[in-house]
Amino acid sequence: MKNTLIKGALISALIVIVISFISCSSDDNTSATDTDTDTDSQVVTVDATYFTTDSGSVTITTVPCTLSDGTITDCYQIVTSSVPSDHAMGPWCPDNISDTADNGGIWLEGGTVYDVDGAFIENLATFYNDDNWMMYDANGDVYITATEDDCINAANPNVGEEYANFCVECLPSYIADLTQTWLIPITPVLQDEAVLFATAGGAGGPGGEPVDEVPSTRGLALNGIEFSAPAPTDNILAAYTLAPFDDAGGHINVNQGYHYHAATGFSTKIVQDDGHSALIGYALDGHGIFELEDEAGNLPSDLDELRGHTDDTRGYHYHVDEAGNNNFINGLKGAYAVSE
Template sequence: MGPWCPTNISDDASKGGIWLIGGNVYDVDGAFIKNLALINNDATWQMYNRSTGAITKTLTQADCEAAANPNVGEAYKNYCVECLPSYVSTLTSTYYIPVTPVKLSTSYTFATGPGGPGSTGGPSTRGIAFDGVVFDAPAPLNVILAAYTLAPFDDYGGHINPHAGYHYHAATGLTKKITQTDGHAAMIGYAMDGFGIYERLSAAGTEDSDLDANRGHSDITRGYHYHVDKAGNNNFINGLAGAYAN
């Protein structure tokens, strides 16, 4: 896990995580922080000390808890929010996934924006990666930016919330995967309805053109399964085709 926030505007990409803008993935290096006012076309952004280049970021668990919420106060304006694993070391969660998936006649469609679910119901959690980390609903990027904060994801596509723990918002190709002998995209986990979740692209770098509205389809080898969305889209899959455990 990590890193998330660089320390100085001179830091390279190895010292920070990533951010998602307009469907694209950007490295949160020192230059990215330095240019936030230009990137967001808003001179209010000033997340570093002009004299030293030091980046303003959360340094304690109390900072994390105060800054990583929708109602962040003025005190944390222009902060890079970095919550550490030690802050959630005692947090546990249990999820139930069907062992034998049951495809339904009507899908559960997720909301198009952060938080889910959509009008047809369903859990907000999209699935579970092989490392036990949640594939979560879209991050509320606009809410984060509106508070003049930045909560980067690490290169794996995850960050830490003091209430939800470490979770993913993007499939960047770095999590545990099971490669397929036929060149099909690698499997990276399970959706909440028990159907497999696979990477977006095949071993040859191609994307399937027959995905349904949920980002799923079937083949002889794997049956029904999903393919994740582009990492920059802040999304994994669009809905669940099968029954999920309440």
């Protein structure tokens, strides 16, 4: 992947209250399972000082809240501008099939991260073994959505045929008035029954019976950007569209703003003194979300089906999935804030 990224616009004022129920993600429903949980396991409180609040793109206050198990406690109310303060956004779609990887984003397919350069666009028919793919004209110029309306229409699950073979690129200027508000319990409350999301990346996540009010969002990065549920790539591809992510694993829609679908190492991280994987955010149940590999490049070997485990320093915590799997974590082991 390349190092050159296009800086996005700063976002201002209008607040959209979201406790992770609106998503461009592929799982509108979530599910529960009888996962044994040791409720005596150590928990570690959320450290609000780790969030990138200096630029004003993230503000944090303490408010009373009710959790999914009925617990009345305190939560951090985190208001974000949906724009990362620690890295630039974009690019997403290359302009021409001659463009290099510096001019486009990435695509996640089959557990692998691919650069969306001009050659990738040119070879889509071969890549997907389908001659209906032709996303460029006789001059090699790529068909790219040009307006906010195009962005909205092309992102519709029932996208019209007029957007077939378009690279979908939604720009920061389309969300200039958007903010998001999240609630995360300051002290995690472990549950006897863990909640598993209905979908996850890779070969697919665990399933079960739908549960009301379970969030689809996985958590927040330390820069305030949403760790979203898996992107609905099957729906995107079925319409012969492509909605690339930038090198940081993020893209934009007008409801969520800028959000991540993969952890690629661009966002703020808190390095651990003992060589453990770095902290990159918090799940909506207040447990830490850490990078996959530790300082030496080793992978955790004892993760549960949620992608979590416990140690004496960090208590129960999660490790993100491989970036190519279009996934972060598979469920929540703790109670999460619910709307009143």
